[in-house]
Amino acid sequence: MGEIEEQDCIVVIDDDYAMRLSCRQTLSKSGYPVEVFEDGAQGLEGVARLKPALVLVDLKMPGLSGMEVIARIHEIDPNIVIVVITGYATIHTAVDAMKAGAYDFLPKPFKPDELRLIVRRGLERRRLHLESRQAEIERELLKRRFVTFVSHQLKSPLAAIHQYLDILKRLGDTEETRARQGEWLDRCLVRSRELQQIINDWLTLASVEGETFSRQRVEVDLNEVVSGILKAYEKTAEESGVSLHNELLGNAYLVRGDRNCLSVLFDNLIINAIKYNKPSGCVTVSGMEREGEVVIEIKDTGIGIPDKYREFLFDEFFRVKNGDPGKTAGTGLGLPICKRIVSELGGSIEVESTENIGSVFRVRLPAFSGDKEAREHSGEAE
Amino acid sequence: MASQIKILVIDDDVDFRESVKAILEAEGYIVLEAASGREGLEQLVEHRPHLIILDVMMETLEEGYGVNQAIKFQDAYADYRQVPIVMVSSIMETPFERYPRAEEVEMIRPDVYVTKPLDVPRFLEIVKKAVEKTKPS
Numbered sequence A: 001m002g003e004i005e006e007q008d009c010i011v012v013i014d015d016d017y018a019m020r021l022s023c024r025q026t027l028s029k030s031g032y033p034v035e036v037f038e039d040g041a042q043g044l045e046g047v048a049r050l051k052p053a054l055v056l057v058d059l060k061m062p063g064l065s066g067m068e069v070i071a072r073i074h075e076i077d078p079n080i081v082i083v084v085i086t087g088y089a090t091i092h093t094a095v096d097a098m099k100a101g102a103y104d105f106l107p108k109p110f111k112p113d114e115l116r117l118i119v120r121r122g123l124e125r126r127r128l129h130l131e132s133r134q135a136e137i138e139r140e141l142l143k144r145r146f147v148t149f150v151s152h153q154l155k156s157p158l159a160a161i162h163q164y165l166d167i168l169k170r171l172g173d174t175e176e177t178r179a180r181q182g183e184w185l186d187r188c189l190v191r192s193r194e195l196q197q198i199i200n201d202w203l204t205l206a207s208v209e210g211e212t213f214s215r216q217r218v219e220v221d222l223n224e225v226v227s228g229i230l231k232a233y234e235k236t237a238e239e240s241g242v243s244l245h246n247e248l249l250g251n252a253y254l255v256r257g258d259r260n261c262l263s264v265l266f267d268n269l270i271i272n273a274i275k276y277n278k279p280s281g282c283v284t285v286s287g288m289e290r291e292g293e294v295v296i297e298i299k300d301t302g303i304g305i306p307d308k309y310r311e312f313l314f315d316e317f318f319r320v321k322n323g324d325p326g327k328t329a330g331t332g333l334g335l336p337i338c339k340r341i342v343s344e345l346g347g348s349i350e351v352e353s354t355e356n357i358g359s360v361f362r363v364r365l366p367a368f369s370g371d372k373e374a375r376e377h378s379g380e381a382e
Numbered sequence B: 001m002a003s004q005i006k007i008l009v010i011d012d013d014v015d016f017r018e019s020v021k022a023i024l025e026a027e028g029y030i031v032l033e034a035a036s037g038r039e040g041l042e043q044l045v046e047h048r049p050h051l052i053i054l055d056v057m058m059e060t061l062e063e064g065y066g067v068n069q070a071i072k073f074q075d076a077y078a079d080y081r082q083v084p085i086v087m088v089s090s091i092m093e094t095p096f097e098r099y100p101r102a103e104e105v106e107m108i109r110p111d112v113y114v115t116k117p118l119d120v121p122r123f124l125e126i127v128k129k130a131v132e133k134t135k136p137s
Helices: A002-008 A017-029 A040-050 A066-076 A091-099 A112-170 A175-209 A222-232 A234-239 A259-275 A307-312 A334-344 A370-381 B014-026 B037-047 B063-073 B075-080 B102-108 B120-132
Strands: A010-013 A034-037 A054-058 A081-086 A104-107 A218-221 A243-246 A254-257 A282-290 A293-300 A348-354 A358-366 B006-010 B030-034 B051-055 B085-089 B112-115
Touching: A010 A017, A010 A040, A017 A034, A017 A112, A034 A040, A040 A054, A040 A066, A054 A066, A054 A112, A066 A081, A066 A091, A081 A091, A081 A112, A091 A104, A104 A112, A112 A175, A112 B014, A112 B120, A175 A334, A175 B014, A218 A222, A218 A259, A222 A234, A222 A243, A222 A259, A222 A282, A222 A293, A234 A243, A234 A259, A254 A259, A254 A358, A259 A282, A259 A293, A259 A334, A259 A358, A334 A348, A334 A358, B006 B014, B006 B037, B014 B030, B014 B120, B030 B037, B037 B051, B037 B063, B037 B075, B051 B063, B051 B120, B063 B075, B063 B085, B085 B120, B112 B120
Parallel strands: A010 A034, A010 A054, A054 A081, A081 A104, A243 A282, B006 B030, B006 B051, B051 B085, B085 B112
Antiparallel strands: A218 A254, A282 A293, A293 A358, A348 A358
């Protein structure tokens, strides 16, 4: 509570007794705590002590000039709003005062309502300013945490590789190290592949964000894209004992977009569905078109995603811990890439999942409506 | 002498645990492993190690600090408060940067903070010195 009062405190610095009195009366009546001072030196002491939100200062006073007071107030706290009161409301003095950092000026004589209005506006401006500063600080903090996180993700595999190489060199040729050598070298390869994949995904994400990657807008048949991807993963799926079903076959699902981009999107979703599946599980891709929208579903019969993780699923570097160290960890960038691509193309992505039963990723994209778009194009040409 | 000294390594990176284990076992230490903060605290109570090697960023950004704080301040771990903690992270950010207020640092300060990849000879020095106080006599 005290904070609000402190924030809204107003200081009046004026050598004219009548002026101090009337300002105090008017502002007190509006509910502001007010302190008045009769010269610059005392006023500055008051400002330093009270940390007011707003200061009304007379430009022409004996002793310290109003201009000097303005500068000193902002040395104390640059966020204090200063309104100058001047009996000689020439453009010059007003402009000088504003240059020195005053927010506005109030020419004498003024009505109580004018005073109230200018004070209210000044305080509002201060509030907005402080809010945007706060938002900026939060953004900065978020950015810093993100950088920390990215470097951690990049450094971890590198540190692991480094340490294996170090111990291989250091521990020498004992029977025990010989036995584990092969395993350690294999881990080095796994981790260096992981690192490469993170960098690749990171670059993909950056290029989608930079729109260089997703710029092209052509007619793309998703059946064609998905069929190609499923074919490419036939062997991988077979090795994991997962069967692949394409229910898009025989139909065209036309959207407008970038072919590469759409390939990356469905590639990520399909490989996830294979990777996070169970032995003898299956992956089914189905589709429909309705109300100008193409909806593609990628359904797996896998481990599912625990409820508590659902909201973080599309965050960069988020990975669900499934406690299975045998599986290769993803980069934590696949789904953020998907989300980014889908939103670049004006669509959306959502997930439904039941733990140990499986997940369904549903991608919605605006349908390519040949006639309409052709008309628009010819319209542009005219 | 070192054969009875137990060291608990808490890190979610299986390869870090594996390589630290190899380094420490070669020196004759007994190594216990935990893949998360929670598991680490369980192992602490169960095995009463003489030293803890603790990763900072595990499932969450500050998991290691949480473990450190729990051991130092929660009543449940009062018996283990004297177990020295060496914090490790691949990030060159010391606790002093993370907790800018001096009194906070004093409260959560780990006994030592080192970065990954480990400088092995220095790390072994740190370990040796840290277990001086707690090793079985």
